[in-house]
């Protein structure tokens with residue numbers, strides 16, 4: 001598989017990150033020891049059901065976890081060799097938007113309703129770069145052209161509510177690209193959109209990525225979306241990593257029962273007419289996770305040990321790993 005090929009290609013690595021939330025006398029272990037890597041120019045996908053900790057792990061990268069109630073309980077986030085968790089707010093502000101930027105899950109909550117979209121994109125540029133207003137405005141128009149907004153000279157005077165959902169999402173992408181960052185985190189950038197617009201936005205993103213050589217961390221709950229774009233896929237469940245591999249390994253040879261369930265739940269032409277499968281049960285509340293493997297109450301392969309022991313990450317070869325000793329034993333005999 002296409003792993004990060006050498007140390008010099010590695011841009012961002014999250015190592016054994018833990019983010020907990022405190023409240024009502026309980027501790028929510030939202031992110032509970034996850035690791036992932038992103039190399040230069042790669043598209044890495046983080047996939048998992050709602051509430052499994054995808055957004056929290058991304059916010060931690062940018063230093064945006066509200067503390068309290070949040071607390072970084074361990075781990076490292078290395079960006080070009082520096083641990084972002086050790087940086088103060090001033091140093092993080094220099095990185096945010098300029099070196100690592102994020103497209104947030106909800107465009108309407110991240111765009112300011114009282115400023116025009118032109119002013120909002122311009123502000124990202126002038127915050128980080130010494131350019132005059134005219135240059136900045138020119139850059140805004142180029143960015144809006146790049147993301148496929150027609151008549152950008154007129155659109156810059158629009159307020160967010162004047163735009164359609166798809167156009168707002170394009171504006172968010174333009175803002176994220178404004179300072180030509182090395183890493184863009186795209187958190188469910190298309191879920192609020194209809195399927196045709198989703199496909200357009202993903203295509204656009206791929207083109208821009210190829211042209212600008214950015215690395216992208218693509219976050220989604222939809223495994224179907226990532227098939228085409230991912231160099232590497234990380235499957236998260238209840239704050240831990242369940243499986244990782246390239247598209248071929250995940251789609252042809254899923255090795256964690258949770259991944260198998262996600263794949264079975266995808267609509268498919270060959271199952272046309274049959275009712276859609278869904279994994280029984282629900283993601284556990286991070287304040288009340290079951291002992292042992294967090295997936296065991298929903299798992300068709302469950303054995304007694306799964307109810308007691310937290311499973312180790314098992315090596316399925318060529319960079320393909322899954323946290324399931326049961327499937328590993330079935331496949332390898334040991």
Ligand SMILES: Nc1ncnc2c1ncn2[C@@H]1O[C@H](COP(=O)(O)OP(=O)(O)OP(=O)(O)O)[C@@H](O)[C@H]1O
Nearest residue numbers: 021030049050051052053054055056057069221286
């Ligand atoms: N500020 C907060 N205070 C308390 N708990 C929080 C906070 N932010 C997130 N959580 C909890 O952390 C857990 C993980 O949330 P997160 O937003 O990362 O999920 P997600 O995987 O992004 O889900 P979705 O697909 O719905 O976006 C959830 O149980 C959530 O309730």
Ligand SMILES: [Mg+2]
Nearest residue numbers: 054055056105
């Ligand atoms: Mg989320």
